[in-house]
Amino acid sequence: MKLKVNNRNGDPLWKKIACKCHTSDIGLKYPLIECVHCNCKRADDSIPTQSFKINQPVFDKQGKFTENKVVEIKEITLTNCDKYGSCIGWSF
């Protein structure tokens, strides 16, 4: 099932920052060199696209753990970097 992703930055600054990597030399490519473009791209590429399941702990009225319940996560909300607009985290 496709994951709903909220707060995606449609026009992030990092896409306008040129990649500094030298395509002909592996030693001069991200992550061996600092490259804002590739660093931000990697972060955005790591955003999940499909729904996923987690074990959510269930507690009784006394606050005591009773069991783990499997919950399907169908929607996440991104936190974007103020500076470059890339994804720095997400929550559900």
Ligand SMILES: [Zn+2]
């Ligand atoms: Zn690069």
